[in-house]
Amino acid sequence: xxxxxxxxxxxxxxxxxxxxxxxxxxxxxxxxxxxxxxxxxxxxxxxxxxxxxxxxxxxxxxxxxxxxxxxxxxxxxxxxxxxxxxxxxxxxxxxxxxxxxxxxxxxxxxxxxxxxxxxxxxxxxxxxxxxxxxxxx
Numbered sequence: 001x002x003x004x005x006x007x008x009x010x011x012x013x014x015x016x017x018x019x020x021x022x023x024x025x026x027x028x029x030x031x032x033x034x035x036x037x038x039x040x041x042x043x044x045x046x047x048x049x050x051x052x053x054x055x056x057x058x059x060x061x062x063x064x065x066x067x068x069x070x071x072x073x074x075x076x077x078x079x080x081x082x083x084x085x086x087x088x089x090x091x092x093x094x095x096x097x098x099x100x101x102x103x104x105x106x107x108x109x110x111x112x113x114x115x116x117x118x119x120x121x122x123x124x125x126x127x128x129x130x131x132x133x134x135x136x137x
Contacts, residue, residue, distance in 0.1 A: 003080065004078055004080040004087060008087065008119075008124070009078060011123060011124045012076070012078060012087060012089065012117050012124050013076055015034060015117065015123075015124050015125070015126070016073050016076055016091050016113075016115075017073065018034060019031065019034055019071075019073075019126070019129075020071035020072075020073045022034070023069060023071050024068075024069050024070050024071055026061075026062075026065070028057070028058035028061040028062055028065075029055070029058040029059075029062070031054060031058060032051050032054040032055060032058070034125060034126055035051070035054060035125055035126045035127070035129075036118055036120065036125045036126070036127045037050060037051055038050055038127065039051075039054070039125070039126055039127055039128070039129070040127075040128055040129075041053075041054070041057075041126070041128075041129040041130075042129070042130040042131065043129075043131045044131065067097050067098065068097070068098040069095060069096065069097050069098070069108075070095075070096040070105075071093060071095055072093065072094040072095070072096065073091050073092065073093055073113075074091070074092045074094075075090070075091065075092035075112075076089060076090075076091045077089055077090050077091075078117075084119070085118060085119040086116065086117070086118055086119075086127075087116075087117045087124075088114075088115065088116050088117070089114075089115050089117065090112045090113065090114050090115065091112060091113045091115065092111075092112045093109065093110070093111050093112060093113060093131070094107060094109075094110050095107065095108045095109040095110075096108070109133060110133070110134045111131055111132050111133040111134050111136075111137075112131075112132055112134075112137075113129055113130065113131055113132075114128075114129075114130045114132060115128060115129050115130075116128035116129075
């Protein structure tokens, strides 16, 4: 299997970081820009399909999500494929949530994202993102 060029590793790392930053800064509508048109995200048992699904998901979050979070993404592991424009990988997640009344934080979830990244004209994007909680490893 071919090595993944450092430029691609850095770009995919930036993509993963941007995803977490957008969630933590409540900019859910911008997450769709990080995904392909046919992307499928599976988060906590919910399957979100394509740009229309992402728009619906973002609107739901904007209306119903009052909590403050920090998505701590680490341990990015990338696996190149025979296609230089497709990479799979995992990124560990520890999700911290602020307690009501600003009394500290708690860990809401520990797990990993299992991803498929695709190089597009706009750069690397998520085509698949599946969140797996640690108890399901």
